[in-house]
Amino acid sequence: MSTDLLLPTAEDRGGPAQPILLVKGLRKYFPLGSSLFGRNRGAVHAVDGVDITVPKRTTLGIVGESGCGKSTTARLLTRLIEPDDGEVIFDGEAVGTHGGISIKELRRNLQLVFQDSFASLNPRMTIERAIAFGPQVHGLPAKEAVERSRDLLGRVGLEPNRFGGRYPHELSGGQRQRVNIARALAFNPRLIILDESVSALDKSVQAQVLNLLMDLKDELKLTYLFISHDLNVVQYISDHVMVMYLGQVVEVGPVEEVYRHPRHPYTQALLSAVPSLDPHHRTERTPLTGDPPNPINPPPGCRFRDRCPKAHAVCASIAPPSVVVGTDHSVACLMADPASGHPDAI
C-alpha cells in the first residue's frame, strides 16, 4: 500500500524523543449556575489537574468509570471545549498561544473517532464525500480530495467502487466505524484519539477493527490515545495506561506493570471487577461497593477514600500527590508515600 498522500504530512518537528503530546495541569470545571438567592451551587470538577505524556508512536490507554473525565479530557485536547487552565504542548509547540501551534493546525494533526459511528457521520453525504469533505475545507481541490477519500476507503478495507457511493445507513456498525477511522486519517494526523471507538461493536467485528487499528499504527506511524472502559481491550492495544478517578489521574504506567502490580487500591478494584472467563473461578465478592460518586464539589483529601478499603484518617486531610514508584510508573496514593503518615505506607 502506498503511503504517499496528497496532503503534506505534518513533519516530525520535535524529533523522536519529544513526546507528541504533553499536558500539564489540565482543568475544566462546569459551573452549575447559581441558586434562586444568588448563592453559587458549585461546579462539576470534570477534569482537575491532569498531566499526560504520550511518547511518539505509542498508545496511551485511559480507563475509568463513567463520569471520571475520560471523554472530557479528549474534548479538551481537541479544543472542542475550552480548558479553564492547563498547558497542552503538541510535539514541542504550545497549543493556542502566541508563537505556538494554532488550533486549526492542531486539529489537522490530531483527530477524534467517537463511539457512536452513526451519529458521527452526516446522513445526507455518501461516505466518499464525507471523507473528502475535511481536506476540501482545508483547501485540497475537490477532485484530489475524492481521490484521496477513495484511497483511504481501500486502506480501511472498504472497496471504494462498492462502498464509496453508499450512505451511512447502508453500512453495518463495523463498516461505519471504518469510515470514521478513514475520515480521521484524511488529514494525515499524527495523533488519533479513539474515544470508546470499538465499544459499541460486536466482538467479532471489534476484533477486525482492533486489527485494523494496529496495522494503521505501524503503517502510518501513528500515536493513539485510546479511551475505553474495557480493561481487556486497553491491555491489548496500549503501551501505557492511565487510570482516572473523579477527574484526576490516580495511576499511570506501562500497561503490563500496572496490570500485574497495580499500586492504587482503585486500580486494583477496577482490575478485579473484570469478569474472569473461568467458570471454575467466578468472582465471589465485589471489589468495590457503591456507584462512582458524583463529581460535583468533591471532598478534600483523596477522592477515592469513601470507597477505599484501606482509607485512613490521614486520607481525608491530604490530597495524595503523584509519587513515582517505578520506571514511568506513578501513583497518587498516600500508601505509596512513606512520609505520608498512612499506616500501610511502604
Add this chain to the structure above:
Amino acid sequence: MSNLITVSDLTVTFGGARPVHAVNGVSFTVGTGEVLGLLGESGCGKSVTLRSLIRLHPPRRTTYGGRIEVDGQDILGMDEEQLCRYRGAVTSMIFQEPLLAFDPVYSIGRQIGEAIRRHTGIDARAAEAEAIRLLDRVQIPQAAKRYHAYPHEMSGGMRQRAMIALALSCRPKLLLADEPTTALDATVQIQILLLLRELQREMGLSIIFVTHDIGVAVEISDRVAVMYAGRIIEQGPIADIISAPAHPYTQGLLASTVTQNMRGSRLEAIPGAPPDLANLPVGCAFADRCRQASAQCRAAPPPYDSRLGRGLACFHPLTESVAP
C-alpha cells in the same frame, strides 16, 4: 430437575412487505432454579426470543410459531387477561435501561408497591412495607428514604437494583434478564451479577440471561445457548462451551474476544458480518463466514442435534465428542 420452561420450535416473524425472520426454530428447556445464558451478537434473535417468553412484541406485527410452555401454561395461546396475570406473577423481566423501564412521574417505591397490590391485593400500608423490604434486600442503602426517590434521582446501579426489586416483588418463578448490566460500569456490573446470583439461589429462581458478553455469561450462567441469525447453534454447560466449543461460530466468538494477556498477538477476527434477517440464506446462516463450510452447508441448514446435555447445529463440528 424438572423443566420450568419448554420452548419448542419457536419462530418469530415481524410482518410487513419484507418480513424479518428474527427467530427461526428455537428449542430449549430451562429447569427450576437454573440459569441459562443466551449469548450472541446484535441481531441474532436473543432479545426477541426472551421477549416472546412474556409476549412483549407488538401483537399486530408479530407472528409466532411453535410452542412456549412456562410452568405448565401455554404462553402463545393466552388471552390478554391471562397474560396480565402471568406477567409479574410467574415471569418478570429486567431491562438494559432501567430509566426507560420505570415511570418517571412516580417514585420507585410507589411503582413497586403498585405491582404488589395489583397481584396480591394487600392494602397500601403493607405494600409499602413490602416494597421497603425489597429495596433493602437488593442492597439499596437507606431503603425507607429511597422509597420516595424518583428514577432520575438515582444512579445507574441503584436504578438497576430498584428494577430487580420491582421484578421480584411478586415472587416470580422465572426472571428474564435482557442485558441488565451492559450499560453499567464494570465495578457496578459485578455487584449486580453477584446480587442476582444470590437472589437466584435464595428464591430458587430460574433465570434466562441475555448477554453479548462472554465474561458476563460465565459469571452468571449454569448453561449457555449461543445464537446466530435467529437459531441456537450450540448449547451446553458453560464450562464445556468455553473450554471446547464445537461450533465454528462459538470458537470464532471466543477467539475474537479480547481477554487478559493477549497483548502482542493478532486477534482472530471472524471475517464478514452477520446475514440480513429479511433475506436469510437457504443453508447454514454462518456458512459465508465459516472456514469449514462445504457445499452441504450451503444446501440446507444443519439440523439441531441435542444429546448428553449438549446441543449443536453444525455439519462440521470442531470437537469430535459431540459430532452427530
